[in-house]
Amino acid sequence: MSDGFIFDNTNGDISWNGVMIAAVGITGLSQPYNCPTGVNVGDAVYESATDTVDQARADVPADRPVIGIVRSKPDTTHAVVQYVGECPLYSTLTPGATYYLSDTAPGAITDVAPTAVGSIVQEVGFARNATTLVISIDRNFVQL
Numbered sequence: 001m002s003d004g005f006i007f008d009n010t011n012g013d014i015s016w017n018g019v020m021i022a023a024v025g026i027t028g029l030s031q032p033y034n035c036p037t038g039v040n041v042g043d044a045v046y047e048s049a050t051d052t053v054d055q056a057r058a059d060v061p062a063d064r065p066v067i068g069i070v071r072s073k074p075d076t077t078h079a080v081v082q083y084v085g086e087c088p089l090y091s092t093l094t095p096g097a098t099y100y101l102s103d104t105a106p107g108a109i110t111d112v113a114p115t116a117v118g119s120i121v122q123e124v125g126f127a128r129n130a131t132t133l134v135i136s137i138d139r140n141f142v143q144l
Contacts, residue, residue, distance in 0.1 A: 028084035028135070029071060035079040042089045043070045043107030044124055045081060053079055055107030058100070059119040065141055066101045066122055069109075069133070084135050086128060093127035100124060109133070119144050 034052040039045060044066040045053035056066040068081035071089070093099070094111050102108035103119040113121045122141035125133045 028068075028082055030068070030081040030083065032074055032078035032080055034077060035070075035073075037076045039070060039073070039079055040107065041070050041073055044068075044101055044109050045070055045079065045107065053081060056101055057103065057106045058114045058122065059103035059116055061118075063106070064101065064120055064122070065139065066124055066137060068137065069124070069135055070107075082135060083137070086132050087125075087135050088132045090127075090131050090133055093130050093133060095127050095129050097127050098123055099126060099133060115144065117144050 033047075035045070036054055039053065039055055044056045045068060046056040046064050047067055048054040053067070053070075054063065057063040068083040069087050069089070070079045071082040071087065072080045074080065097111040099109045099111055100113045101120065101122045101124055102110040103114040103116055104110070109124050111127075120141045120143045123136070123138040125135040125137070128134050
């Protein structure tokens, strides 16, 4: 890891000491939100309080709707959230599949829409390939 600012020409990310702090070439990134330490890069999150996010879950009314995907964590209690666009954080996506907020694990996304009564069916995006989710969050979700 090198010290100081680094600009990544491929993604347009600006990092400080190896942690992404801004995205010049990628639209749809937030300023850091507060978050619990258990929130991880790649998690689907909802706004749990003003300027605070936590792991979203389709079957827990208080933990939805999803607003974005955690793109980076500058430190353990802050998260940069990506709202839209290509997010290359994954390894096992099914290319072309639609991804939904999961009702089985906090912060997870799945290519199988929830079916349990009380869950919501909220599209988060689609897989461009095995590693890249194209985020396009549907705010008009359906509750089962």
